[in-house]
Amino acid sequence: VTSFREVSDEELLRLTPKEPRAFDEFYLRHESVVLGYFRRRTESADVALDLTAETFVQALSSVRRFRGGSEPAVAWLIGIARHLLLTSIRRGKVAHRARSRLRLERIVVDDYDLERIDEIGRASAAALLESLPADQAAAVKARVLDERSYDEIAHELRCSPMVARKRVSRGLATLRNLVVDEEAS
Amino acid sequence: VSQVPALRELLQEAAERRYGRSRWRVRLHRAVAPTLAIAASGAVLISVSVMASGAGSDGLERAAAPKPAYTARITRLPSSLSAMRVLGAKVLGGPEAQAAMADAGVSGKLETAWEVPGLSGHIFLLRRGDDWCLSAPDPYGGAPADRGVTCATDRAYDRHGVSLRVGNTFAAALPQGLPSPTLRLPDGAQRELDPSANGLVVIARVADGVAVLIRSSEGTVQTNRLRITPVNRYECADGRVLTPEIVVGDPCEPTPTDLRLRPSPPLRLDGRGG
Numbered sequence: 001v002t003s004f005r006e007v008s009d010e011e012l013l014r015l016t017p018k019e020p021r022a023f024d025e026f027y028l029r030h031e032s033v034v035l036g037y038f039r040r041r042t043e044s045a046d047v048a049l050d051l052t053a054e055t056f057v058q059a060l061s062s063v064r065r066f067r068g069g070s071e072p073a074v075a076w077l078i079g080i081a082r083h084l085l086l087t088s089i090r091r092g093k094v095a096h097r098a099r100s101r102l103r104l105e106r107i108v109v110d111d112y113d114l115e116r117i118d119e120i121g122r123a124s125a126a127a128l129l130e131s132l133p134a135d136q137a138a139a140v141k142a143r144v145l146d147e148r149s150y151d152e153i154a155h156e157l158r159c160s161p162m163v164a165r166k167r168v169s170r171g172l173a174t175l176r177n178l179v180v181d182e183e184a185s
Numbered sequence: 186v187s188q189v190p191a192l193r194e195l196l197q198e199a200a201e202r203r204y205g206r207s208r209w210r211v212r213l214h215r216a217v218a219p220t221l222a223i224a225a226s227g228a229v230l231i232s233v234s235v236m237a238s239g240a241g242s243d244g245l246e247r248a249a250a251p252k253p254a255y256t257a258r259i260t261r262l263p264s265s266l267s268a269m270r271v272l273g274a275k276v277l278g279g280p281e282a283q284a285a286m287a288d289a290g291v292s293g294k295l296e297t298a299w300e301v302p303g304l305s306g307h308i309f310l311l312r313r314g315d316d317w318c319l320s321a322p323d324p325y326g327g328a329p330a331d332r333g334v335t336c337a338t339d340r341a342y343d344r345h346g347v348s349l350r351v352g353n354t355f356a357a358a359l360p361q362g363l364p365s366p367t368l369r370l371p372d373g374a375q376r377e378l379d380p381s382a383n384g385l386v387v388i389a390r391v392a393d394g395v396a397v398l399i400r401s402s403e404g405t406v407q408t409n410r411l412r413i414t415p416v417n418r419y420e421c422a423d424g425r426v427l428t429p430e431i432v433v434g435d436p437c438e439p440t441p442t443d444l445r446l447r448p449s450p451p452l453r454l455d456g457r458g459g
Contacts, residue, residue: 020200027196031188053192060200061290064331101290102199107191116188 009073016063023060030074032120037081039121045114048121050094053107055081058098072169078144136171143168259419270389271368274299274381277307285309289332291320297358297383306332308385310347310358317342317358324352324389344401346384348409355391355411357399359384367398 004012004025015022034055038048058080066076088094129137135157142153143164153164187193277285282298285307293311300307306322318336333351341347348357357366359380366386368376371394378397380386388397388411397409419427421437 016200017204020204021197023200024193024197027193028187031193035188049189049192052189053195056192056196057199060196060203097292101292102203104195104199107189107195109189109191113189113191120188 010066010068013059013063013066013073014068016060023063026059026073027056030077033074034077034081035117036120037078038085039117041085045117045121047094048117049107049109049114050096051081051084051088053104054084054095054098057102057104058084061098061102072165072172074172075143075168082147132171136167139164139167140171144172269392269395270303271378272301272303272381272387272389274301274308274385274387276300276382289320289322291332291334293318297385299381299383299385301385301387303389304354304387308356308358308387310383310385315339317347319347319349319356319358321349321351321354321356321387324354344403344405345399345407348386348397348399348407350391350409350411353390355386355388355397355409357386357397357409359386359399362402364400364402366400369396369398371395 004015004022007015007022007025009026009029012022012026016026031052034052035048038051038055039045042048042051055077059077062080066073084095129141132140138157139153142148142156143150150161150164150168153168154161157164157167159167277298277300282295285298285300286295286309289306289309291309291311293309293313296310296312296317298307298309304322305324308322309318309320311318311320313336316336316338318334320332320334323331323333333349335347335349337345337347343360346357346359346363348355350356359366361384363384365380366378368378368388370376371392375398378386386397388395391411393411395411397411399407399409401407419437421427423437425437427437
C-alpha cells in the first residue's frame with residue numbers, strides 16, 4: 001500500500017488521476033481549513049458542509065488543470081471555495097453542479113459531526129497563527145485570511161513576491177503539521 | 186483523522202469512479218498477469234537449471250543481466266495525412282442522448298447529441314444561457330468526462346457555427362444554411378467537407394498544417410488552422426516498428442502496453458469514415 005504522507009500537496013494532485021487514493025490524503029490535510037473557511041462565512045454547519053463537499057468534488061474533477069508552481073495547492077483550493085461561496089450567495093442556493101456530475105450521494109451526518117464543524121468555525125485562526133514565526137504568520141494572514149495578492153503582500157512586508165509566496169507556503173506547511181500533531185496527541 | 190468521515194468516504198468513491206482503472210484495463214491486467222507469472226517462473230527455473238548444469242563453472246558469480254532496452258531508435262515523423270480521417274456521425278435520440286450526456290457529465294440544455302464512430306465519446310451541442318456550446322471527448326483522456334468544450338455567442342454561431350480542437354480531433358457544429366466548409370491541406374489543395382446529420386463536421390487525427398475554412402452566408406471566412414503534437418516512430422530492438430499516438434512508458438516494451446496500440450486506418454475524406 002502506497003503511503004502519501006510524505007508527498008507534497010502539488011504532487012498529490014498530480015498523482016490523483018493515476019492513484020485516486022492520493023486525493024484522500026489531500027482531503028485529509030485540508031478538510032479543516034475548508035470547513036472552517038465556510039463555517040465562518042455561512043449561517044450553519046449544514047451549509048458549510050455542503051459547500052465543502054462541492055469544493056472538494058470540483059477540485060477532484062479539475063486536478064488535471066492544476067498547474068503547480070504559481071501558487072500553493074491550498075491557495076488553489078481556497079480559490080475554488082471562494083468562487084463557490086460567491087456563486088452560491090449570488091444565486092441564493094448552494095452550488096451542487098460538481099456533485100451532480102460525479103453523482104455524489106447526499107452526505108448523511110449526525111449532530112456530533114455538525115458540532116465539530118461548528119467548533120472548527122469557532123477556532124481562532126489567530127491562535128494558530130501565533131505558533132508561526134512572525135514573517136510567516138503575517139504572510140499567511142494576508143494571503144489566506146485577508147485574501148490579498150502576492151504583490152500587495154510583498155509591498156507591505158517589504159520583500160519580493162517570490163519571497164512572499166515562499167513564506168505563505170512554509171507557513172501553511174507548518175500549520176498543517178501543527179494540526180496533525182494536535183490530532184495525534 | 187477526518188472531521189466528517191461520511192464526506193471522506195464519498196470523496197474516495199468519487200475519486201475511484203472518476204479516475205479508477207477502467208474495466209478493460211482491469212480485465213487486461215487479469216488476463217496478462219498469470220501469463221507473466223508463468224513466464225517469470227519459467228525464467229527462474231531455466232536460470233537455476235543453467236547454474237546447476239555448470240554453465241558458470243568458472244566459479245565466478247555472473248553479473249546480473251542488464252535490463253533490455255526495448256526501443257532501439259526513435260525518429261520524429263512529419264505529421265501524416267494518411268492517418269487523418271473525416272468521420273461520419275449519427276444523431277442520438279432523446280433517451281440515448283440524455284444517458285450519454287449524464288455519462289459524460291455535461292451540463293446545459295441539450296440541442297443535439299451525436300454518436301461518432303471512431304471517437305471515444307459523444308459530441309454535444311448545448312445551450313448555456315444565450316451561448317451555443319460544443320463539447321467533444323478528449324482522445325487522450327481515459328474517461329467520457331475528459332472532454333473539451335467551447336462556446337460561441339448567438340451571433341457568432343449564426344455566422345460560423347461553433348468549433349473546437351481537442352487533442353488531435355477537430356469538431357464543428359454548423360447551423361443550417363451555411364455553405365459546406367472546406368478542408369485546406371498543407372500543400373494548398375482544398376476539398377469540400379460534407380457535414381453529417383444536423384451539421385456536424387469531425388476530423389480525427391488531424392495533420393499539422395491543415396486548416397478548416399468555414400464560410401458565413403455573407404461570405405466572411407473563419408480559418409481554423411490546426412496544429413498537432415508530432416508523432417514519433419519507434420524502431421524496437423525486436424524488429425517491430427511502431428508509431429503510437431499515445432505513449433505510455435516504452436512503446437516497444439512487450440505486453441501489456443503494446444496492446445494499446447492501434448494501426449492507423451487509411452485516409453477517408455468522404456464523410457462516411459468510421
